[in-house]
Amino acid sequence: FKASANDPGDDRYIWASDAHQEGFVPSPGSRPGAYLPNFFAFQPALNFGYAQENPAEPWRQPVDADGPRANRAALRAIMDHWLGLGLSGFRVDMAASLVKDDPGKAETANIWTELRHWLDATHPDAVLLSEWGEPEVSVPAGFHTDFFLQFGGPTDGRALRSLWSNTDGTVNESWDPLDCFFDPSGKGSPRPFVEAWFEASAAVADRGFISLPTANHDFSRLNCGPRSAEQLPAAFAFQLTWPTLPAIYYGDEIGMRYVPGLPDKEGSVLGPRYNRAGSRTPMQWDDGPNAGFSTAPADHLYLPLDPAPDRPTVAAQRADDTSLLHFVRRLIALRKASPELGSDGSVEVLHAGYPFVYVRGGRYLVVVNPQRNAVSHTYDIPAEPRPLEVSGVRVDGRTVVAEGFAYGIFDLGR
Template sequence: MANWLNNAIFYEIYPQSFKDSNADGIGDFQGIISALEYIRDLGCNAIWINPCFDSSFYDAGYDVRDYYTVAARYGSNEDLAALFERAHELGMHVLLDLVPGHTAIDNPWFKESCKDERNAWTDRYIWRPLSQSPDLNSPYASIRGFLGGIAERPDAAAVNCFSTQACLNYGFGTVTEDWQFAADSPEAQAGRLLIQDIMDFWLGLGCDGFRVDMAASLVKEDSDHHWTSKLWRQVREHLDERYPQAVLVSEWGNPHEALHAGFDMDFLLHFGPSHYLDLFRENPYFSASANGDIRAFADTYRKMLADTAGGGYICIPSGNHDMIRMRDTLTPDEMKLAFTFLLTMPGCPFIYYGDEIGMRYAHGLRSKEGGYERTGSRTPMQWDCSTNAGFSAARRENLYLPVDGAADAPNVASQEEDADSLLHAVRALNTLRMAHPALQADGDIEFLHAQDHAYPLVYARTTGRAGGADSRERIVVAINPSSSEARCALPAAYGGAIGATEDDVLFHIGAIAGVREGELRVPAGSATVFRCR
């Protein structure tokens, strides 16, 4: 596993909405380059860029036409290589978003596969004979449906999500029809080799790794993901031989499976068993107005850590391009508490662009490039109070999406001037994480108290044992999002060690928690990070 991950803090960039350098209304690579120092100064030392390859943009880049060429709207391959180079100069790493499960239906590979005469691409996609049945619905849980009437060949193509996204062929874990290829067949293995070739190309240009879209879905009808996991382990073996510091992050939603499949990290997401939504979105624990409960999350997280110990990291994001923004369910002050949690947990945290200033979800927008309800989370970054919030010098009607036009719309420049802003809190937390190994990815965690809103969330972070007992560091985090003081008993090992001196308070939001009369008392709406003696 790449050694740079232990202190990595990631920043997710939706490229078309981040920074426009040429006044066409769409963000681009030169715009990202101009903002790299802002991201570095925020405290993030790694970036994930959403899909930027040549695309039909029916699904905002998750429908690739050419994996070896960037979309012209963002610039050129040379521009992206320059972005890699500048990021490295600033001590940062860059992950690209790889979509291996499907391509656009106007991808040249798919057009070749549509032909009636056999060629190199005939079996690179999943096809079912139309003669078997005219019904294009799918009886398979792993295939969304079939697309007919699009090819010379008398077959229908399987699709993953939208009808514009044809499934590449990685085989079937369970073969039940004569048109299905086994997962270990040469035809299916050719797909894995293609993934490796695409990765080699971009790693050779300076990319540091990939976030992999729908990573668990490649092999169809593979209920226990046995064959999909084997495929990714083979990819990891290839990378270990050629690019051992390359990082793979999976959109899997099950760290136990993903990390054993060769990924370095897996996200906790809005799907899967993690109870991630309990944190920030559905009856969120970090909202004073809700009645949230963090027990299910903590119990599941403990098990996930035990299952993945030593195998890689669990990533907790503030949000992403597929979720309603955190600001829709939390106030800026509540977001400070949420970020205290996010940035003091193990694994690698991910900050979705704009969450550090509390950008709002835009309700009521028309769908853009397949965004539908996700569109409101993809609006332009708000940099300042100038035209189009500093995102672009284009006419307003030419913007990729409208900016938040409210008088109180948050922006970077205004929050830079406000020492009590969310931006300053996030920056301070990132600085704190970088300064203390116990708070970084490898540090251990012990939940001392994790229940419902009547009690605070309290946990201890400790450095790993590799450095020896004398070099170990122990830090306690106490958070209370409720509107009244919360109390809890602590194990004897911690009760006398918390807050012994003012210097032991490393960070706080609101009033400082402390031990009184044998109890840890955490004021309402507060977060305190202590060094333990």
């Protein structure tokens, strides 16, 4: 970018001749004019072209211009370098944002389709994950998987937020208020997620996967707001038995908390109730200095640690067979050993409410009740299913009884 800011002939970034062009940032170099940022001034937008011409904006270049073509070549060269060193793949940030003014993201999809063809030919084992938030578009475009995100897509992020959004941490004031399912009050429903998943799954078919994250660097952790540590096992029992590609955000497997009240760090604050820094605090390894994350002085850390004296650590949970960490590991092992519980297995929803009840692969019965109150429902379930991972759930004849914050995974023996 520094080279481009001093070379009027360099088209790898998007430049306008007017230094005061709205939405642009004045050039920091000898080149006159201004550059287009993606979000912040320190994020100049790479030039992958514009899908549509506009005579009033002469800086727009088509996707096949020299600058966009050079950037596509550079993208392949950079990926080829790291994949050649043994990297397994890439998670692509802002994957839908490459081509500007791109209705339906058709030209952006073409770029990823082109890249996927190259990837399959040169690095067939490499994985391409997308931060797009619309699997029905991004997976057919060439990604192996795409995340349900808290924003974007046909549901504007409701699919994910209806599961584990909250009233603290990362709340966009423009979002429709949602009573999320994984909330102790029991006012939510898994139905918005289930409907969105079935629709996206039909569009994706066998071309890739939908990924369900526990959290991410832009969205508050599972352990945040009214949700507490006692609800986390039920959340993981669901996430690791539903037919998505599960993505566990670092630290969620030990119940790390979202840390409120942190100062703005590199644009972490996006609104009066939206501070992403709380999800980005250092990993908590042990009880040593800086929780084992770094030997640097505490005031040199990028962000401070969770200050709570009872903050969870990996070391403590490794030593405790009843810990969340061991439970998550058991669920992962069960999923790996049971194809019916994997991303390709079928799912039959028996009840989209409290408790959430479904059958995977015609064999495994899953019951999840993330609210504090006990519930019971009657279903056509074979008598005496074999319990695999159960806490607070029992099957009495055709009746499923679930205590508060309960979960159960049963083998139906079919």
